[in-house]
Amino acid sequence: MRLTTTLVSTLAFAPLAATAMISVSFQDGAPKDRFTLIYSGDCVIEAMDVRIDLGTAPAGLIFDTTGTGAGVEVFQPLEWVTGTARTSDVTDGDTALTVSLDQVAPGDTFAFTIDIDDTTSTRQITVDGSEMAGATLRLGGAEALFDGTGVAQIASPACRS
Numbered sequence: 001m002r003l004t005t006t007l008v009s010t011l012a013f014a015p016l017a018a019t020a021m022i023s024v025s026f027q028d029g030a031p032k033d034r035f036t037l038i039y040s041g042d043c044v045i046e047a048m049d050v051r052i053d054l055g056t057a058p059a060g061l062i063f064d065t066t067g068t069g070a071g072v073e074v075f076q077p078l079e080w081v082t083g084t085a086r087t088s089d090v091t092d093g094d095t096a097l098t099v100s101l102d103q104v105a106p107g108d109t110f111a112f113t114i115d116i117d118d119t120t121s122t123r124q125i126t127v128d129g130s131e132m133a134g135a136t137l138r139l140g141g142a143e144a145l146f147d148g149t150g151v152a153q154i155a156s157p158a159c160r161s
Contacts, residue, residue, distance in 0.1 A: 020039070020041035020042075020043070020045055020048075020155070021039070021040045021041055021153060021154070021155050022037060022038070022039055022040075022041075022048070022050060022137075022139050022153070022154050023037070023038045023040065023151065023152070023153045024036070024037050024038075024050065024052065024137050024146075024151070024152050024153075025038075025149075025150055025151045026116075026132045026135075026146065026150035026151070027150065028150075029113070030074075031074045031076055031115065032076045032079075032113035032114065032115060033076075033113065033114060033115055033116045034081070034111060034112070034113050035052065035111065035112055035113075035114070036082070036109065036110070036111040037050060037099065037101075037109070037110040037111070038107075038108075038109050039101075039104045039105070039106065039107070039108045039109075040106065040107070041104075041106055042106055043106070044103065044104065044105050044106070045101075045103075045104045046102070046103060047100070047101065047102050047103070047104075048100075048101050048104055048139060048140075049098055049099070049100050049101075049139075049140075050098070050099045050101065050137065050138070050139055051096060051097070051098045051099075051136075051137070051138040051139075052096065052097055052098075052099070052135065052136075052137060053095065053096040053135060053136040053137075053138065054095045054096065054116065054132075054135045055095035055096060055135075056134055056135055056136045056145070057131065057132060057133065057134040057135040057146070058120070058133075058134050059118045059119075059120055059131035059132075059134075060118060060119035060120035061095065061116055061117070061118060061119070061131065061132070061135065062092075062093050062094065062095055062116070062117055062119055063078075063090050063091075063092070063093070063094045063095070063097065063114055063115070063116060064076070064092060064093075064115040064116065064117045065077045065078065065090055065091060065092045065094075065114065065115065066091075066092040074115060075092070075115050076113060076114055076115035077090075077114065078090055078097075078112055078113070078114045079112060079113050079114070080110070080111070080112045081111050081112060081113055082109055082110055082111035083108065083109060083110035083111070084110075085099050085100055085101045085102070085110055086099075086100040087099050087100070087112075090114070099112075118131055130148045130149075130150075132146040132150040133145070133146055133147060133148045133150075134146065135152070136152075137152035137153075137154055138154075139154045142154045142155075
């Protein structure tokens with residue numbers, strides 16, 4: 001009985017892990033494609049690194065950031081349109097980038113534009129959500145694949161209540 005009481009008391013006062021959810025959606029656009037990151041956790045996170053890896057998608061997706069290099073015709077460098085964050089260097093033809101976010105609060109939204117090209121079809125300069133299917137989103141040690149609508153979500157216990 002004493003063990004049960006001690007266990008119940010310990011659990012009642014132990015801090016619970018809060019859920020941190022990051023959702024990343026891809027939206028095709030002309031001439032700029034858009035990624036939107038939404039944090040719907042229930043606590044503030046001091047910092048998080050979110051990695052988007054196009055290289056795991058079967059469509060042969062690449063970032064097209066300059067007029068010369070691996071991209072096709074229209075190009076667009078990365079530009080923040082909602083919120084700001086640090087990103088890894090993205091050069092023409094890269095397949096992955098890391099977004100480093102500081103002090104992320106529940107409901108925060110971050111969005112950037114960039115051009116993505118498809119290297120396996122005749123459409124090359126137009127990429128839709130179905131071509132994003134199979135690209136990978138990574139947060140900490142967790143990862144999720146983008147679905148056919150261009151969305152990936154990861155739940156991770158990243159903070160304490």
